[in-house]
Amino acid sequence: MENPHAERQAVLLERILKNTSKCTEMVMELNHCIEEILRANAYVKTAADLATKYRKNVQYNLEATRGNKAADGNRS
Amino acid sequence: MVDKRRQIPPNPSRWQPNSDPASIHVPGLDTSASVLDQIEQMEQLITIKLQNIDENFSKIHNLLANKLLPAVKRYAVGTEPVREAAKFWTSFYEQAAQIHIPTYDDYSTVNEMPSEREEQADEETFHNDNSRAQTTISDSHRYEPSITSTENSFMPGQAAYSSTPATARVPKSFESYVSRTSDDASWTASMESPLVRLDKELQRFSTEDDDMLESSTAHLDPSLQLDESRLDSKHKDRSIQPRSEKGKSKDVAQPLLRNVLRHNLHSVGDVPPSEQILTNMSPMKPRGKQKTPIPKNYNPYLPPETDPANWNGIVDLRDPSVMTPPRFTRTKPSRRNPATSTMESDDDDSFDGLPPGMSPPVLMSPARPPRSSAELGLLGQTPTREASARIKRDLVMDIQYQSGQARQMHGYANSRVESTMSTMPTPPSLSRYNRQDTTDSIVLDTSFESMMRRVGLPVPSSIGTTASTPGLRLRSKVAIGASHADPVQPSEPLIDFQEGLITPERAQTHLDMDSDSDSFDEVNNTAHPSAAFMMASAQGPNDSDDSFDSSNHSGDSLTEEDANLGLAPVHPFAMGVDDDGFDDSFDDDLYDGNALGDAEEETLFGVPPNQRIHAQARMRAGGGNPVDGLRMLGEDLLQETIGIGTQIAMSGRVEESPTPASGRG
Numbered sequence: 161m162e163n164p165h166a167e168r169q170a171v172l173l174e175r176i177l178k179n180t181s182k183c184t185e186m187v188m189e190l191n192h193c194i195e196e197i198l199r200a201n202a203y204v205k206t207a208a209d210l211a212t213k214y215r216k217n218v219q220y221n222l223e224a225t226r227g228n229k230a231a232d233g234n235r236s
Numbered sequence: 237m238v239d240k241r242r243q244i245p246p247n248p249s250r251w252q253p254n255s256d257p258a259s260i261h262v263p264g265l266d267t268s269a270s271v272l273d274q275i276e277q278m279e280q281l282i283t284i285k286l287q288n289i290d291e292n293f294s295k296i297h298n299l300l301a302n303k304l305l306p307a308v309k310r311y312a313v314g315t316e317p318v319r320e321a322a323k324f325w326t327s328f329y330e331q332a333a334q335i336h337i338p339t340y341d342d343y344s345t346v347n348e349m350p351s352e353r354e355e356q357a358d359e360e361t362f363h364n365d366n367s368r369a370q371t372t373i374s375d376s377h378r379y380e381p382s383i384t385s386t387e388n389s390f391m392p393g394q395a396a397y398s399s400t401p402a403t404a405r406v407p408k409s410f411e412s413y414v415s416r417t418s419d420d421a422s423w424t425a426s427m428e429s430p431l432v433r434l435d436k437e438l439q440r441f442s443t444e445d446d447d448m449l450e451s452s453t454a455h456l457d458p459s460l461q462l463d464e465s466r467l468d469s470k471h472k473d474r475s476i477q478p479r480s481e482k483g484k485s486k487d488v489a490q491p492l493l494r495n496v497l498r499h500n501l502h503s504v505g506d507v508p509p510s511e512q513i514l515t516n517m518s519p520m521k522p523r524g525k526q527k528t529p530i531p532k533n534y535n536p537y538l539p540p541e542t543d544p545a546n547w548n549g550i551v552d553l554r555d556p557s558v559m560t561p562p563r564f565t566r567t568k569p570s571r572r573n574p575a576t577s578t579m580e581s582d583d584d585d586s587f588d589g590l591p592p593g594m595s596p597p598v599l600m601s602p603a604r605p606p607r608s609s610a611e612l613g614l615l616g617q618t619p620t621r622e623a624s625a626r627i628k629r630d631l632v633m634d635i636q637y638q639s640g641q642a643r644q645m646h647g648y649a650n651s652r653v654e655s656t657m658s659t660m661p662t663p664p665s666l667s668r669y670n671r672q673d674t675t676d677s678i679v680l681d682t683s684f685e686s687m688m689r690r691v692g693l694p695v696p697s698s699i700g701t702t703a704s705t706p707g708l709r710l711r712s713k714v715a716i717g718a719s720h721a722d723p724v725q726p727s728e729p730l731i732d733f734q735e736g737l738i739t740p741e742r743a744q745t746h747l748d749m750d751s752d753s754d755s756f757d758e759v760n761n762t763a764h765p766s767a768a769f770m771m772a773s774a775q776g777p778n779d780s781d782d783s784f785d786s787s788n789h790s791g792d793s794l795t796e797e798d799a800n801l802g803l804a805p806v807h808p809f810a811m812g813v814d815d816d817g818f819d820d821s822f823d824d825d826l827y828d829g830n831a832l833g834d835a836e837e838e839t840l841f842g843v844p845p846n847q848r849i850h851a852q853a854r855m856r857a858g859g860g861n862p863v864d865g866l867r868m869l870g871e872d873l874l875q876e877t878i879g880i881g882t883q884i885a886m887s888g889r890v891e892e893s894p895t896p897a898s899g900r901g
Contacts, residue, residue, distance in 0.1 A: 165279035172286035179293035186300035190308060197312045204315075204322035210329045 254260045265277055 163279075165276075165283060168283050169279075169286055172283060172290055176286065176290045176293055179290060179297055182297045183293055183300065186297055186305070190300060190305060193305065193308045193312065197308070197315065200312065200319055201315060201322070203319055203326050207322035207325035207329075210326065214329070 262278060262281065264281060265274060267274070269277065
């Protein structure tokens with residue numbers, strides 16, 4: 161005996177499967193896009209890091225020189 | 237802003253499997269109905285659920301396709317300007333590094349970001365002094381614009397030479413070098429057979445002569461500049477002798493550097509960063525540098541026991557270990573005191589003729605102080621001093637030029653006259669050495685060119701001694717008055733001939749480089765010679781002759797070593813290394829004893845000589861003996877005693893470089 165419900169459910173499951181695969185595809189594409197963007201933005205990251213580190217170093221060394229000068233002043 | 241989005245309905249409670257079927261509660265199921273009905277109902281419920289699921293999935297897909305994706309794309313487009321701006325800044329930093337390389341202050345710039353690589357390398361080498369192998373691996377991948385090569389070039393004979401960054405650089409930059417500048421003699425020359433080289437050289441000579449003729453006949457002193465430009469353009473057109481162009485090497489170098497950097501960046505970018513870092517990531521500097529994601533593990537700046545993640549990115553430039561003393565020292569002196577180097581190169585030729593009182597070490601010493609001072613200069617000192625130094629140099633240069641011009645008049649025909657005296661600016665203090673040496677050098681000139689010159693024209697001894705600079709003539713040929721300098725030149729002809737085969741090409745290269753940029757002479761010298769040198773060394777690490785030759789070529793930076801060279805051909809490298817390395821203490825002694833006065837004059841920036849000396853004394857008193865220097869190799873000590881490191885830096889000592897150790901042991 162055939163179960164109409166089962167049939168229907170099978171169809172539904174198929175649909176679901178199809179949809180999920182589509183979704184997966186979509187997500188993959190999305191990931192790809194984001195990856196691309198990230199890669200493209202590597203410059204931004206680099207620049208930001210450069211700037212940050214530059215600033216940090218400058219500051220640090222400025223302070224260091226200041227300290228040096230002070231020390232020198234004391235010495236002499 | 238009000239959130240207009242619908243609230244996401246909370247998920248229904250999860251269905252819990254139940255051991256007792258009777259206790260299973262199905263929501264919406266009429267328990268009072270007959271079993272069949274209930275089953276039917278359950279089926280329907282299941283269907284509905286499935287439908288819901290399906291619907292949800294399709295909704296998700298819809299959202300993704302119609303909203304999220306476009307949004308992301310829009311974002312990508314939107315960030316375009318930001319990206320462009322970032323590119324600009326990135327290139328700005330790159331450029332900054334490049335541009336500054338030639339200049340004295342460049343180091344500060346270099347140090348900031350780009351130099352990180354270099355520093356990295358240095359540090360690594362430094363730290364791993366004991367375990368060379370590791371260093372080698374990491375170093376090999378690094379690209380060192382100018383400095384590294386110089387360093388490597390110093391240790392041709394060493395087995396470990398491959399490990400040095402310089403060698404590493406070769407393969408990397410090599411491609412671009414070759415492809416871009418087929419003319420670059422240093423590379424190609426080393427690769428091609430002597431015969432081919434000779435042929436090329438001959439061609440070049442002929443062309444040079446032509447140039448010489450035109451320039452010398454048509455123009456005199458005042459027109460020097462014009463000639464220069466004209467010559468340059470001319471040379472550029474010429475494929476055969478690309479080297480002589482003034483600007484050419486510069487141009488080449490820049491694109492190359494940029495190219496490498498970019499390339500690295502690219503490669504990094506292409507691979508998913510995370511993977512790459514873990515797998516391929518070698519300490520390769522450019523990569524790490526560019527990509528900031530630098531494998532933290534390799535971050536040289538990282539204090540030993542620090543979690544990379546916690547690193548604040550601050551580097552104390554005063555800390556010698558960080559400063560990568562060896563490299564900087566090396567480069568700096570050469571670039572810094574072209575004069576000094578020139579003088580020394582002169583010495584090479586006339587080395588035998590050194591006045592009895594003058595020992596080679598003495599010659600070295602004058603160079604030293606500037607070195608240290610330059611290092612100190614990192615902290616950013618006294619542009620004024622620098623400027624004054626420059627002016628001085630220019631003045632000397634002018635004088636030399638003029639004298640050189642006079643010489644030219646006499647015999648430009650003599651194709652290549654080795655010029656012991658380069659037109660390079662010599663600080664007054666140094667210049668006196670030059671003169672003495674020069675006289676000697678004239679007498680000593682053994683090179684083919686010198687012979688030619690003699691045949692063609694008797695050399696007035698007085699002229700030769702003072703301004704003569706056969707080199708000038710040379711220059712005139714290559715690029716008249718193009719630049720001051722080929723400090724390297726003088727020594728090369730001699731050696732080359734001695735060797736027999738020679739590498740005029742290499743010499744040529746050096747010349748060109750020198751001539752290329754007046755202001756940048758130093759840089760070029762450092763960078764390129766080193767490259768050439770590297771090649772040379774690579775050719776025959778074991779060949780003492782080669783090493784000798786190469787050392788001469790690299791000469792500018794090596795000049796000091798060159799002086800020693802005469803004594804022990806192979807050793808010079810070790811010496812050079814030693815300068816940087818723990819041997820410094822000895823150097824210091826020399827410096828103190830013999831050349832203090834000169835040193836003081838020399839100091840362009842940094843701590844005043846007196847102060848420095850005091851610092852040295854203090855250091856010595858406080859255990860600055862050689863043993864200590866050795867100990868310094870241990871990174872821990874350095875790290876711990878930053879103060880000592882600073883003091884050392886102040887005193888002009890260079891931190892230990894791995895090279896000396898290898899050379900020695």
